[in-house]
Amino acid sequence: MAGMVEELFRTLGGKYSRDLGIDLSGGESGELCKWFLAAKLFGARIGTAIAIRTYREFERRGVISPARILETGWDGLVEILDKGGYVRYDFSTATKLLAIMNDLQASFGGDLNRLHAEAADEDDLENLLKSLGKGIGDVTVNIFLRELRTVWKKARPKIAGPALLAAGRLALVKPGEEPLLKLKQVWSQETVPGRDFCDFEAALVKLGKDYCRKLRCGACPLGGRCACQRLRPVTMV
Numbered sequence: 260m261a262g263m264v265e266e267l268f269r270t271l272g273g274k275y276s277r278d279l280g281i282d283l284s285g286g287e288s289g290e291l292c293k294w295f296l297a298a299k300l301f302g303a304r305i306g307t308a309i310a311i312r313t314y315r316e317f318e319r320r321g322v323i324s325p326a327r328i329l330e331t332g333w334d335g336l337v338e339i340l341d342k343g344g345y346v347r348y349d350f351s352t353a354t355k356l357l358a359i360m361n362d363l364q365a366s367f368g369g370d371l372n373r374l375h376a377e378a379a380d381e382d383d384l385e386n387l388l389k390s391l392g393k394g395i396g397d398v399t400v401n402i403f404l405r406e407l408r409t410v411w412k413k414a415r416p417k418i419a420g421p422a423l424l425a426a427g428r429l430a431l432v433k434p435g436e437e438p439l440l441k442l443k444q445v446w447s448q449e450t451v452p453g454r455d456f457c458d459f460e461a462a463l464v465k466l467g468k469d470y471c472r473k474l475r476c477g478a479c480p481l482g483g484r485c486a487c488q489r490l491r492p493v494t495m496v
Contacts, residue, residue, distance in 0.1 A: 273458025313343025355394030
């Protein structure tokens, strides 16, 4: 296991928010809203590269707050989504974004920190997020909250499926073990300066999503450590 976490970061990076230049460390409301928008874009069944490009387009135009999204309106949002390549979900996403941001503005003054403060516990936090405009599902909530574990005390989502898949392949979590507890133990043993547990989880998500799920074993950057590769029969030439 030695060096595995560093290898994950070296080959796959860490948090998606970090990749986008969003700084969640201080829990600043503006940065949280940027990540909330990005999480909504990542939550659809669409390629990561398209979601990133679309977020960049929102950022380039300064449409990254509830007020600006509402001011931009449906036609303007569709234009941004199309420009980013988010064509398949442009109409529905524009409609959902307006509903979500309208509810966030009306119920919590556009401040996600206020939503967190008013949540009774981790379950209530997830329910409050999912109640915004009826446009947020479990996947989006998990994406949003897993990078806030070290920021919001009530952010305690389950380990995402892709991360579980990758952790199992790397023998970091064995059957019967509690995934979050076990991965935190691994992180405590292999802490990397300048990174946090959320980076570790995000790297596992990337590995599971981009390699394990797609059976891209031959291209896997952690292939030498993967149980699938070790168990793969040798082909005699």
